[in-house]
Amino acid sequence: MKFGWLEVAALASASVASANPLAYSPPYYPSPWMTGEGDWSEAYKRAVDFVSNLTLAEKVNLTTGAGWEQERCVGETGGIPRLGMWGMCMQDSPLGVRDSDYNSGFxxxxNVAATWDKRLAYQRGMAMGEEHRDKGVDVQLGPVAGPIGKYPDGGRNWEGFAPDPVLTGVMMAETIKGMQDAGVIACAKHYIGNEQEHFRQSGEAQGYGYNISQSVSSNIDDKTMHELYLWPFVDAIRAGVGSIMCSYNQINNSYGCANSYTLNKLLKGELGFQGFVMSDWGAHHSGVESALAGLDMSMPGDVYLGSPYSYWGTNLTISVLNGTVPEWRVDDMAVRIMAAYYKVGRDRFRTPPNFSSWTRDEYGFEHFIVSENYVKLNERVNVQRDHAQVIRKIGSDSTVLLKNQRGALPLTHDEKFIAILGEDAGSNAYGANGCSDRGCDNGTLAMGWGSGTANFPYLITPEQAIQNEVLDYSNGQTNVFAVTDNWALTEMAALASQASVALVFVNADSGEGYINVDGNEGDRKNLTLWKNGEEVIKTATQNCNNTIVVIHSTAAVLISDWYDNDNITAILWAGLPGQESGRSLVDVLYGRINPGGKTPFTWGKTRKDYGPAILTVPNNGDGAPQDNFDDGVFIDYRRFDKDNTEPIYEFGYGLSYTSFEFSDLKVTPLTPTPYNPTTGKSDKAPVLGEAESASDNLYPEGLHRVTQYLYPWLNSTDLRASSGDPDYGMDSKDYLPEGATDGSPQDLLPASGQDGGNPGLFEDLFQVTATITNTGSVTGDEVPQLYVSLGGEDDPAKVLRQFDRVTIAPGQLVQWTTTLTRRDLSNWDVASQNWVISDAQKTVHVGNSSRKLPLSAALPSVQ
Structure with missing residues (x-):
């Protein structure tokens, strides 16, 4: 795709303009203010009451972090001491409480996506929310829909769910509901187009030797933005998410945390997002610009990590006083933050943080970075509860059985000799938490690396669990031995040659870009197995004709060279199962759990099958590398379908110890109301405070000023001197974007509406039912999947639209019923800036994978 496809008439409203040599993100102002409609009503009223009693400096304190390592959490705002409110605590990660202790490793x-189970997604969200809440966290930094998984080798794909917007969106929404029902604010991230680790931050890239001065630009056209990358964030907003984190990358050459198009127009204008936008750590690059573009909270507050300066703090106070940022904009920031706070009940559940992100020592410096105020930091509160049960369940239910021949699985307890082969079966010699932020690939792989991790309370390895299973059930009649050195091939061969079954464990890791593991700078260098994995498999298969391969990986790996070997009787993908890894796997191996997981990504034969490669070489001089999303909506299975490429295992595929049959597809038209574009204007921006003077915002008398701490107050009534900004003279209304400070009523967008967009999009158009029969001999779970062919020339062959997971006894028939909404059948129309249902014939398909869809029916036309 060339970025010149838009008609001239649509340029003003499109994500990408063709007039410039580089992709361009047009301005959109002013930043929409919160309305408090729908489920936000009560929280909005309380937030308005609270903020109306604040001074300007106190409002600013809510918006600005105190600085890196200044407080206990990875990020904390200032507080309102006058009202007894301490700063708000932001803490990773999307799979548990990061940098803590006595917490769970989820x-x-x-893996949640691989369960295809909405209930488990909710339960995990609730459990994680409880642990964050009990540690004193206000905002859990997760879940993740960016990356969605455009690149199979993207470093952080595992933090999110799947390279499909519906599967990701549903799991995102259920996770958010669980977290916020537990009483913490969820933070959906990373918004938006954050699909690779390479070049996400110029400083990080320079550290790896790349000569660039700006972050990578993800260049995304308007249609692709709406139909793929924005889709799961709509579901997050409909779930009531309290905050959204803007990303490091640029979108069409405008930084994610200062991009007025993606923040003001798409997120707050079109989708009606009522919560607050928070910057990623170090993704805040400007003061006035980002405030007017829609950023609401700067994390962790400093210009760069450990800097004594901030774009906001004192500078934001000055920007209001000198008229460059209207007071209504800061009021809106504060109201959004406090509304999210009240919406999840933080005022009822709140306890101060009882841990430190910077040390596991019991005592240390409260202001860690500047070594001030020695206190008790870690109270070592155990927050695990009974969460090991849901962790074990998700681990088992997410295990995907890819191959099973000659009745290899489930195993019985009368095996004579079990060989366990591969480092991935065993322990990290440094300990489960021996590598900071899991930044190594030692022992069994149970989570990737980076800020999306948590410390394990323990990690049950496959070797431990299998050995315990044998000891508990074989009465000493089964021999079980392990070789966990991946280069001890001779020893592996000797063991495999004696075995009645050889269990081979292999993996492939990835993570966040600030950690380099064996040359993998976050993103994977390739899709092959790590640490001699292919040779381990080859050695086993040459010596044992009953070899079972277990893969722990962050996403797809290349298996073409060995998956169809006759001596490989079974293959299991176990993903990143967390602390109960071994137990979860053994439950499946021995048939206590009938595997029902389905692969949440496609297994291709080559890397080229997936489409464009990750951008690993700068292509724009020393400026921002340009990552043109030329593949549009055609990622993962959509790409394979478009290119007519046969995968090894398709998206949604997974075997069971039983069998299922689909029949009796029925489609029933419903009677929705006609779809009408949104019209009218917003109310004017509410102003909650009176104009203040510089003298009202001086440092309070008697305040003990912590070194480098970021405060909102002024040193003097001379605004220029208080700023300390050499470019202060630029802070005039002369350079402000047109309309950026306009608080008058604004035109509503055609596709806009409270909680995710025009309400007509979410009306049901059709009811679909199908019968599923368990034709086997054991109870099992099946995942009915509904795909739609939208029928347009530029549409994917089919797109996932609905799914569920159902448990069915032998011989039992279950009728599965679901619905299709207007959104499910619509395309984004660039010219009208709205969703439309085209005249093309729509077809619905039902089955249990993206390429096993035995039932289909044409849909009647929809007006």
């Missing part, structure tokens, strides 16, 4: 998001 399965990764990709």
């Amino acid at each position: 399965p990764a998001g990709v």
Whole structure:
């Protein structure tokens, strides 16, 4: 795709303009203010009451972090001491409480997607929310829909769910509901187009030797933005998410945390997002610009991590006083933050943080970075409860059985000799938490690396669990031995040659870009197995004709060279299952759990099958590398379908110890109301405070000023001197974007509406039912999947639209019923800036994978 496809008439409203040599993100102002409609009504009223009693400096304190390592959490805002409110605590991660202790290590998001179970997604969200709440966290930094998984080798795909917007959106929404029902604010991230680790931050890239001065630009056209990357964030907003984190990358050459198009127009204008936008750590690059573009909270507050300066703090106070940022904009920031706070009941559940992100020592410096105020930091509160049960369940239910021949699985307890082969079966010699932020690939792989991790309270390895299973059930009649050195091939061969079954464990890791593991700078260098994995498999298969391969990986790996070997009788993908890894796997191996997981991504034969490669070489001089999303909506299975490429295992595929049959598809038209574009204007921006003077915002008398701490107050009534900004002279209304400070009523967008967009999009158009029969001999779970062919020339062959997971006894028939909404059948129309249902014939398909869809029916036309 060339970025010149838009008609001239649509340029003003499109994500990408063709007039410039580089992709361009047009301005959109002013930043829409919160309305408090719908489920936000009560929280909005309380937030308005609270903020109306604040001074300007106190409002600013809510918006600005205190600085890196200044408080206990990875990020904390200033507080309102006058009202007894301490700063708000922001803490990673999307799979548990990061940098803490006595907390759980949950399965990764990709495993949740592999369960295809909405209930488990909710339960995991609730459990994680409880642990964050009990540690004193206000905002859990997760879940993740960016990356969605455009690149199979993207470093952080595992933090999210799946390279499909519907599967990701549903799991995202259920996770958010669980977290916020537990009483913490969820933070959906990373918004938006954050699909690779390479070049996400110029400083990080320079550290790896790349000569660039700006972050990568993800260049995304308007149609692709709406139909793919924005889709799961709509579901997050409909779930009531309290905050959204803007990303490091640029979108069409405008930074994610200062992009007025993506923040003001798409997020707050079109989708009606009522919560607050928070910057990623170090993704805040400007003061006035980002405030007017829709950013609401700067994290962790400093210009760069450990800097004594801030774009906001004192500078934001000055920007209001000198008229460059209207007071209504800061009022709106504060109201959004406090509304999210009240919406989840933080005022009822709140306790101060009882841990430190910077040390596991019991005592240390409260202001860690500047070594001030020695206190008790870690109270070592155990927050695990009974969460090991849901962790074990997700681990088992996310295990995907890819191959099973000659009745290899489930195993019985009368095996004579079990060989366990591969480092991935065993322990990290440094300990489960021996590598900071899991930044190594030692022992069994149970989570990737980076800020999306948590410390394990323990990690049950496959070797331990299998050995315990044998000891508990074989009465000493089964021999079980392990070789966990991946280069001890001779020893592996000797063991495999004696075995009645050889269990081979292999993996492939990835993570966040600030950690480099064996040359993998976050993103994977390739899709092959790590640490000699292919040779381990080859050695086993040459010596044992009953070899079972277990893969722990962050996403797809290349298996073409060995998956169809006759001596490989079974293959299991176990993903990143968290602390109960071994137990979860053994439950499946021995048939206590009938595997029902389905692969949440496609297994291709080559890397080229997936489409464009990750951008690993700068292509724009020393400026922002340009990552043109030329593949549009055609990622993962959509790409394979478009290119007519046969995968090894398709998206949604997974075997069971039983069998299922689909029949009796029925489609019933419903009677929705006609779809009408949104019209009218917003109310004017509410102003909650009176104009103040510089003298009202001086440092309070008697305040003990912590070194480098970021405060909102002024040193003097001389605004220029208080700023300390050499470019202060630029802070005049002369350079402000047109309309950026306009608080008058604004035109509503055609596709806009409270909680995710025009309400007509979410009306049901059709009811679909199908019968599923368990034709086997054991109870099992099946995942009915509904796909739609939208029928347009530029549409994917089919797109996932609905799914569920159902448990069915032998011989039992279950009728599965679901619905299709207007959104499910619509395309984004660039010219009208709205969703439309085209005249093309729509077809619905039902089955249990993206390429096993035995039932289909044409849909009647929809007006």
